[in-house]
Amino acid sequence: DFKLSKGGEHIGLFDRPGNGLAQIDAVTFGQQTDDVSEGRTPDGSSCFAFFTPSPGRANPAGLADLNGDGLLDLIDIDAFITGFLAIDPLVDLDDSGVIDLTDVDLFIRAYLFVCQ
Numbered sequence: 877d878f879k880l881s882k883g884g885e886h887i888g889l890f891d892r893p894g895n896g897l898a899q900i901d902a903v904t905f906g907q908q909t910d911d912v913s914e915g916r917t918p919d920g921s922s923c924f925a926f927f928t929p930s931p932g933r934a935n936p937a938g939l940a941d942l943n944g945d946g947l948l949d950l951i952d953i954d955a956f957i958t959g960f961l962a963i964d965p966l967v968d969l970d971d972s973g974v975i976d977l978t979d980v981d982l983f984i985r986a987y988l989f990v991c992q
């Protein structure tokens with residue numbers, strides 16, 4: 877059991893002593909904000925993002941992961957199209973208060989290029 881500093885620090889994951897304690901992964905993070913999670917998105921990638929904490933669940937796969945399952949798939953495309961046609965605030969990806977072609981552009985870029 878361990879706790880990370882809210883002020884930021886360095887954390888690493890190392891292999892067993894028989895393998896020379898080789899570093900498997902490491903992350904340095906800065907000042908933390910309450911109720912905001914920072915992690916790889918999607919899980920295992922080299923991209924980091926901030927999102928709503930989701931203990932026990934996969935990290936979201938970025939802006940285009942509309943259902944939050946950690947995958948970018950046809951379900952997200954369907955959710956975007958359905959939301960766009962219904963003028964659903966879920967697809968107001970730029971938080972402008974208007975659902976328009978800027979949101980379409982953001983969705984396509986986020987879907988095709990996860991690390992930006």
